Amino acid sequence: MTFRILYNDEIRGFAHSKIIIALWAGLPLLTLLIKFIQPDTEGMSLLFFTGAMVGSIGGTLSAVMLSTTITGERNRHVYDLFLTRPVRRGTLLMAKFSAALTCLFAAAIVSLGIALAVDAATGVLTLDPGEQLGGFLLISVVGLAISSAVGVLFGVLINSTVLSAILSLYLGGNLLSAIIMLPTMLLDGQNIPLFTVLLGILVPAALMVVAIRVFNRKSL
Amino acid sequence: MPDEMITFKSVSKSYGTVHALHDLSMELARGEIFGYIGPNGAGKTTTLKILTGLIRDYSGQVEIDGVDIRTPDAQLHARVGYMPQDAGFQEWRTVEHALQTFGKLSGLDRNILPDAIDRALGRAGITEHRKRRITHLSGGTVQRLRLAQAILHEPDILVLDEPLSGLDPASRFQVKEIVREFASQNRLVLVSSHILSEIEGLATRIGILHEGRIQEIGTPAELRNRYQVGMVVEVTVRPGTEIDWDLLAGSPIVRVDPRGNTVTRLHLDPSIDLDYAISLIMKRLLAQDIPIRGIQHVQPSLEEVYLQFTKRGAHDVSYPVQR
Numbered sequence: 001m002t003f004r005i006l007y008n009d010e011i012r013g014f015a016h017s018k019i020i021i022a023l024w025a026g027l028p029l030l031t032l033l034i035k036f037i038q039p040d041t042e043g044m045s046l047l048f049f050t051g052a053m054v055g056s057i058g059g060t061l062s063a064v065m066l067s068t069t070i071t072g073e074r075n076r077h078v079y080d081l082f083l084t085r086p087v088r089r090g091t092l093l094m095a096k097f098s099a100a101l102t103c104l105f106a107a108a109i110v111s112l113g114i115a116l117a118v119d120a121a122t123g124v125l126t127l128d129p130g131e132q133l134g135g136f137l138l139i140s141v142v143g144l145a146i147s148s149a150v151g152v153l154f155g156v157l158i159n160s161t162v163l164s165a166i167l168s169l170y171l172g173g174n175l176l177s178a179i180i181m182l183p184t185m186l187l188d189g190q191n192i193p194l195f196t197v198l199l200g201i202l203v204p205a206a207l208m209v210v211a212i213r214v215f216n217r218k219s220l
Numbered sequence: 221m222p223d224e225m226i227t228f229k230s231v232s233k234s235y236g237t238v239h240a241l242h243d244l245s246m247e248l249a250r251g252e253i254f255g256y257i258g259p260n261g262a263g264k265t266t267t268l269k270i271l272t273g274l275i276r277d278y279s280g281q282v283e284i285d286g287v288d289i290r291t292p293d294a295q296l297h298a299r300v301g302y303m304p305q306d307a308g309f310q311e312w313r314t315v316e317h318a319l320q321t322f323g324k325l326s327g328l329d330r331n332i333l334p335d336a337i338d339r340a341l342g343r344a345g346i347t348e349h350r351k352r353r354i355t356h357l358s359g360g361t362v363q364r365l366r367l368a369q370a371i372l373h374e375p376d377i378l379v380l381d382e383p384l385s386g387l388d389p390a391s392r393f394q395v396k397e398i399v400r401e402f403a404s405q406n407r408l409v410l411v412s413s414h415i416l417s418e419i420e421g422l423a424t425r426i427g428i429l430h431e432g433r434i435q436e437i438g439t440p441a442e443l444r445n446r447y448q449v450g451m452v453v454e455v456t457v458r459p460g461t462e463i464d465w466d467l468l469a470g471s472p473i474v475r476v477d478p479r480g481n482t483v484t485r486l487h488l489d490p491s492i493d494l495d496y497a498i499s500l501i502m503k504r505l506l507a508q509d510i511p512i513r514g515i516q517h518v519q520p521s522l523e524e525v526y527l528q529f530t531k532r533g534a535h536d537v538s539y540p541v542q543r
Contacts, residue, residue, distance in 0.1 A: 013310055013313075016312035077304060085326050086326070217276075219274070219277065
């Protein structure tokens with residue numbers, strides 16, 4: 001119940017966030033822009049570019065957004081008003097993480113959908129469209145989940161908003177790129193989706209556990 | 221103490237090498253307005269944050285109605301309304317939306333929430349700001365919104381951290397009325413301030429905190445009596461009168477404190493009976509043909525007691541007696 005209240009509340013908050021609005025409008029626009037700037041992608045699908053873009057730009061932005069939001073709200077004692085009510089600190093962080101992920105997921109679906117439609121119209125698609133969309137969506141979601149969890153962790157750990165933004169930008173973005181490439185680098189084709197799903201669950205879960213433990217110990 | 225509601229048992233808290241609270245023990249009862257006084261940095265906010273669960277890593281124990289606040293009993297915190305000194309609100313919220321969220325989180329039913337919001341806004345005097353975004357509100361209105369969210373769920377315990385700071389006189393009066401109303405309903409109100417005069421006429425009991433240690437607890441009258449602050453006599457003479465106070469020096473006068481051209485305060489030896497001392501002073505003044513317009517025993521404000529505490533610390537507190 002508390003999670004649902006906080007989740008709905010955060011969704012409403014993110015809907016007012018300039019970064020989220022920029023992502024919702026910006027990612028689909030970027031998708032179209034890529035096609036416009038680079039019409040000849042040497043046989044590679046727009047879906048591929050868009051998937052990579054959502055994972056990197058969307059992921060980095062989500063890490064920066066979450067870390068600076070949490071650091072800023074901690075410094076302004078925003079959470080004092082929540083946590084003096086029957087609200088667990090972990091629930092507060094989970095609601096924020098889930099709401100951010102939902103908003104980013106929506107942006108990813110729209111962008112990848114547009115890319116898929118463009119690829120279908122230009123005859124670039126070579127595989128089953130549903131399978132392709134699913135694959136790229138999976139990579140994007142894993143990337144967004146990891147980067148969002150990194151953002152939450154930095155937001156809880158760091159007291160300076162600027163430092164929080166810088167670390168999220170560099171560590172969040174680069175770490176993310178490295179992690180989501182792991183299945184492709186280490187495994188053969190058949191196991192990649194399964195390993196990616198596991199990665200998308202285990203890494204964010206571990207980061208969130210650490211973030212919640214740190215937050216639980218903090219004096220506000 | 222009868223009907224104690226909150227009990228602090230040997231509570232200590234440090235931030236690194238800084239000791240914010242030392243072995244704090246006190247009991248607060250339902251129905252009282254407890255003024256928690258101390259200079260900035262004395263440990264007031266730390267105490268309140270421990271009570272409201274925002275600070276968890278402390279030693280000692282805090283109980284509400286005999287239940288340790290660290291017990292995972294969610295209802296415990298639903299009973300407390302907390303108005304922080306400087307808590308911010310998320311920029312995108314309107315006043316109404318903020319109260320809706322906090323009301324739901326406090327467990328208010330969807331059916332009663334609108335009425336509760338109306339009541340809280342009305343009490344805090346910010347009904348007309350209901351639809352406005354919080355970022356567009358003045359500092360004083362935000363302060364009243366902090367109060368509104370604290371009283372929204374009709375808590376048994378109202379904890380107010382510097383509630384009067386940043387408010388105009390009318391708003392201060394309104395806040396004091398809310399505090400009195402809560403206490404009259406047999407609820408506990410804990411009000412912190414670094415300005416004693418702000419809550420001198422409000423608090424039914426006062427605790428003075430200095431450098432993380434509770435120095436004294438008592439009713440305003442008890443504190444005045446305990447520190448001999450009643451032995452002051454104020455003499456008013458005709459304007460332009462020259463008085464050689466040296467001629468009046470000696471027992472029972474221990475210090476002379478001029479307060480302008482016509483008024484002088486005489487601090488008396490507390491061991492001497494007040495009535496006897498006043499008659500002695502009058503005799504001496506009349507013997508010098510000094511035109512007296514008035515002579516009265518004054519009760520120095522608690523502010524003076526408080527200043528003695530905060531300037532000297534706990535172990536050297538008495539009214540300044542100098543010969």
